[in-house]
Amino acid sequence: MTRNSHTEELVSLLRAMWMIRAFEEKVSALYAAHEIVGLLHLGIGQEAVAVGACSHLRGDDYVFGGHRSHGHALAKGADVKRLMAELAGRASGYCAGKGGSMHIVAMDVGFVTATGVVGGTLPLALGAAFAAKEKKRGQLAVVFFGDGAGQAGAFHESLNIASLWKLPVIFVCENNGYAEFTPLSAHTKVERLAQHAKTYAIPSRTVDGNDLLAVRAAMKNAVAQARAGKGPAFVECLTHRMRGHYEGDPAKYRELSQLAEWKKKDPIARFSRVLKTKKALTDEASATIEREARALIENAAEFALSSPWPLPEDVDSQVTS
Ligand SMILES: Cc1ncc(C[n+]2csc(CCOP(=O)(O)OP(=O)(O)O)c2C)c(N)n1
Ligand SMILES: [Mg+2]
Numbered sequence: 181m182t183r184n185s186h187t188e189e190l191v192s193l194l195r196a197m198w199m200i201r202a203f204e205e206k207v208s209a210l211y212a213a214h215e216i217v218g219l220l221h222l223g224i225g226q227e228a229v230a231v232g233a234c235s236h237l238r239g240d241d242y243v244f245g246g247h248r249s250h251g252h253a254l255a256k257g258a259d260v261k262r263l264m265a266e267l268a269g270r271a272s273g274y275c276a277g278k279g280g281s282m283h284i285v286a287m288d289v290g291f292v293t294a295t296g297v298v299g300g301t302l303p304l305a306l307g308a309a310f311a312a313k314e315k316k317r318g319q320l321a322v323v324f325f326g327d328g329a330g331q332a333g334a335f336h337e338s339l340n341i342a343s344l345w346k347l348p349v350i351f352v353c354e355n356n357g358y359a360e361f362t363p364l365s366a367h368t369k370v371e372r373l374a375q376h377a378k379t380y381a382i383p384s385r386t387v388d389g390n391d392l393l394a395v396r397a398a399m400k401n402a403v404a405q406a407r408a409g410k411g412p413a414f415v416e417c418l419t420h421r422m423r424g425h426y427e428g429d430p431a432k433y434r435e436l437s438q439l440a441e442w443k444k445k446d447p448i449a450r451f452s453r454v455l456k457t458k459k460a461l462t463d464e465a466s467a468t469i470e471r472e473a474r475a476l477i478e479n480a481a482e483f484a485l486s487s488p489w490p491l492p493e494d495v496d497s498q499v500t501s
Contacts, residue, residue, distance in 0.1 A: 190455060191465075193231050193232070193235055193392060193451070194452060194455060194461070194466075195473065196231045196254070196255060197231050197448050198473035199254060200223075200227045200230060200231070201224060201473070202476070202477040203250060203251075203477050206264075206480075206481055208220075208222060208224075210267075212427075215268060216269075218280050220267075221248040221281070221425065221427075222250070222421070223251045223354075223421060224421065224422045224423050225390070225419065225422030225442065225447070226251065226354055226389065226419045226420075226421055227251055227448060228389060228391065228392040228417075229251075229352065230251035230254070230324070231255045232392045232394075233255070233350075233395060233399050233415070234322075235255075235399070236403040237256065237320075240290060240317070241290055241319055241321065242290050242292050242305070242312070242320070242322070243256045243292065243322050244301035244302075244305045244308070244323040245291070245293070245301065245323075246294060246298065246300075246301060246325050246326065246329065247282045247294065247296050248354075248421070249294040250263065250284070252294070253284045253286050256289050257290075258274070258284070260480040261479075261480045261483040261484065262286070263480075264481055264483065265277065265480075266279060266280065266281075267280060268485060270489060270490070271487060271494075272487035275498065277489065278495075282296040283296070292304070292308060298325075298359075299325060299329040299332030299334045300334065301325070302323055302334050302335055303337065304323075305322070305349050306338050306347055308321040308349075309321040309347035309348050310345070310347055312348050313409075318407050319348070320403065320407060321348065321349045322349070322350045322352055323350075323351055324354060325354070326353070326356060326359065327354070327358070327367075327368075328360070328362075330368065330370075330373045331359070335376070339351065339376060342411070342412040343380045343382050343411065343412060347412055348407065348411070349406065349412045350399070350402045350415065351377070351414040352417065353414070353415070353417065354389065354419055355389070355417065357420060358434075363433070372386050374414055377414035377416075382413065382414050383402075383405065383413050384414035385402075385415055385416070386416040387416070387417055387418070388418055389417025389418050390418075390419055390445045390446070390450060393451075395415070398415045401413070402415055420442040420445075422439065422442060422446075452466050
């Protein structure tokens with residue numbers, strides 16, 4: 181098989197999705213074994229949004245997440261070992277084990293913060309975008325959030341100011357059809373969140389969020405426009421989380437047939453099929469990518485679980501006033 185750099189790049193995106201899937205499946209197992217504690221939200225099934233959106237970003241771009249953001253941090257380049265250690269509450273973690281799943285900060289790769297406050301990072305991303313605009317180095321900010329966040333006041337205020345001040349920020353909405361246990365139809369009459377972008381005069385696209393190439397194409401335009409100083413963009417990705425809202429959620433509000441339908445649209449299997457059709461991937465290479473991703477994550481878990489706990493006397497060592 182002849183390979184060019186474009187093919188290599190596409191295969192690297194499949195590798196990134198597998199790394200995130202393997203990471204979260206391992207985290208799920210460690211949670212069940214009580215090695216990871218606290219509230220845990222997995223984005224299994226939503227990997228194409230994280231990887232597709234981050235695939236056009238520079239190292240010095242700023243990314244903000246929410247409560248379901250392991251994939252966003254990894255797609256931006258976060259180190260699997262330090263992230264796993266953070267989730268396991270160890271001193272070798274990104275926040276020395278004091279943040280955990282919902283408070284990931286990986287400034288070394290431009291992942292500014294996640295948050296447990298739904299909609300809380302939208303205004304923060306505006307701040308980063310404002311700074312980027314002032315610095316004039318072509319940086320931009322990307323914020324990931326869900327359909328539920330679209331009902332928060334901060335969402336509307338952020339879209340309005342971003343548009344008014346022409347800030348280089350890209351709003352990436354993961355519309356997975358649920359806010360906790362509430363379907364979209366029970367929390368808003370507005371079925372497509374991108375409709376709000378139109379209200380605030382922000383260019384928007386709604387794409388199939390389980391189609392990596394569709395997310396990537398929408399982001400390419402959004403990134404080009406924001407870098408060119410033309411202001412914000414909004415990308416709505418229609419997707420589905422294949423787990424409950426949190427680990428342990430029995431998810432009785434969802435029909436099993438609905439889950440089965442979405443499993444047929446699994447973004448990893450789907451993109452693998454695309455690559456095979458393009459003759460960019462063989463069955464053997466595909467199996468190797470999955471195996472290598474799982475080995476990488478096993479190694480990260482061993483690192484995390486053999487790392488020391490944070491010391492009580494270091495409780496305020498990373499707190500600045
Ligand atoms: C300000 C605030 N209100 C309510 C909650 C409780 N809460 C946690 S997750 C969630 C739903 C979020 O839904 P969505 O934005 O669609 O994200 P998803 O969980 O689907 O990824 C809610 C209401 C919260 N964490 N913060
Ligand atoms: Mg949602």
